[in-house]
Amino acid sequence: MNEMKCSYCNNEAIEEAYGKAYCKKHFNNYFLGRVRSIIDKFKIKGKIAVALSGGKDSSACFYALHNLKLELVPFYINLGIKNYSDICQEKAEELCQQLGYELNVIYLADYGIELEKYKKPCSTCGTAKRYLMNKFAYENGCKYIATGHNLSDIVTFAMNNFISGNILNFRGNKPYLQGKEEYKLVAKIKPLFWLKDKECMLYTWINELAYAEEECPYSINAPTIKIKEWLNRLEAEKEGTLMNIARSLWKLEEKMEKDVKLNLCSNCGYVSYGKICKFCKIRKK
Ligand code: AMP
Ligand code: FES
Ligand code: ZN
Ligand code: ZN
Numbered sequence: 001m002n003e004m005k006c007s008y009c010n011n012e013a014i015e016e017a018y019g020k021a022y023c024k025k026h027f028n029n030y031f032l033g034r035v036r037s038i039i040d041k042f043k044i045k046g047k048i049a050v051a052l053s054g055g056k057d058s059s060a061c062f063y064a065l066h067n068l069k070l071e072l073v074p075f076y077i078n079l080g081i082k083n084y085s086d087i088c089q090e091k092a093e094e095l096c097q098q099l100g101y102e103l104n105v106i107y108l109a110d111y112g113i114e115l116e117k118y119k120k121p122c123s124t125c126g127t128a129k130r131y132l133m134n135k136f137a138y139e140n141g142c143k144y145i146a147t148g149h150n151l152s153d154i155v156t157f158a159m160n161n162f163i164s165g166n167i168l169n170f171r172g173n174k175p176y177l178q179g180k181e182e183y184k185l186v187a188k189i190k191p192l193f194w195l196k197d198k199e200c201m202l203y204t205w206i207n208e209l210a211y212a213e214e215e216c217p218y219s220i221n222a223p224t225i226k227i228k229e230w231l232n233r234l235e236a237e238k239e240g241t242l243m244n245i246a247r248s249l250w251k252l253e254e255k256m257e258k259d260v261k262l263n264l265c266s267n268c269g270y271v272s273y274g275k276i277c278k279f280c281k282i283r284k285k
Contacts, residue, residue, distance in 0.1 A: 034194045035064040042176040046143035050074045054088025054212040056204040058148030075104040094210035131279035137186040149190045152197035156228045173249035183271040
């Protein structure tokens with residue numbers, strides 16, 4: 001049997017992408033190059049709060065940024081989800097140990113919120129995560145928040161909204177969202193914007209990074225799983241489809257961004273769309 005050779009050296013290839021084959025070393029270069037393209041395009045420099053979920057994507061994101069020698073402050077939000085949150089925290093801690101960082105941990109319970117009490121915890125959880133990420137980054141003097149959203153997830157999320165008729169929920173579909181100091185809003189970056197699910201998985205594996213395989217017990221929701229499978233089939237038939245969709249989303253986002261009006265929450269003083277922010281509304285309930 002013919003083994004596939006790397007397009008850049010004579011070693012055995014482990015992955016093919018966009019017409020090139022890669023050995024382990026050159027796959028690492030390829031991956032880092034994709035991440036670097038975002039860091040360079042938006043001239044990212046200064047302290048970055050890295051949101052670790054314990055999962056493969058944020059592990060890959062953290063490791064790539066670490067290799068680019070950026071100034072990183074990793075943090076984890078413990079959401080208090082049974083048989084899940086503590087396991088993920090352990091993995092995030094293990095990863096920080098591997099790379100020589102101290103993990104910062106934020107507990108949702110400290111804000112009086114118990115996700116268990118909600119019928120549909122995911123939207124409350126999403127609001128709380130976004131809020132706490134921003135607050136952590138702001139209080140620690142970070143200029144950016146980096147999350148592990150990858151290309152497959154971004155396109156799946158947008159398609160899900162599109163298919164359900166919620167085109168206006170299409171927010172944040174670009175690799176860099178500007179911060180606004182006057183609204184205590186920290187800029188967000190998605191370093192894995194151009195990298196697919198399986199590429200992030202491979203990067204995590206070959207670099208032996210700690211990550212949790214557990215899925216959130218609340219997230220086992222059929223629509224996005226089906227949509228992702230469908231998108232993966234499209235991508236397999238025509239490589240580059242996901243990237244092209246992401247490019248379109250980015251353009252759309254730029255058009256839509258102009259109509260957003262921000263306020264400061266009259267309760268906590270952080271950024272809000274209305275008078276009181278969603279997080280404070282949840283806490284009041
Ligand atoms: P998700 O919303 O679960 O798809 O996660 C998207 C990204 O948000 C992850 O890649 C992380 O960067 C970040 N994130 C998710 N959950 C947490 C968490 N519990 N603590 C810190 N960051 C998180
Ligand atoms: Fe938030 Fe599952 S991680 S509900
Ligand atoms: Zn090679
Ligand atoms: Zn508030």
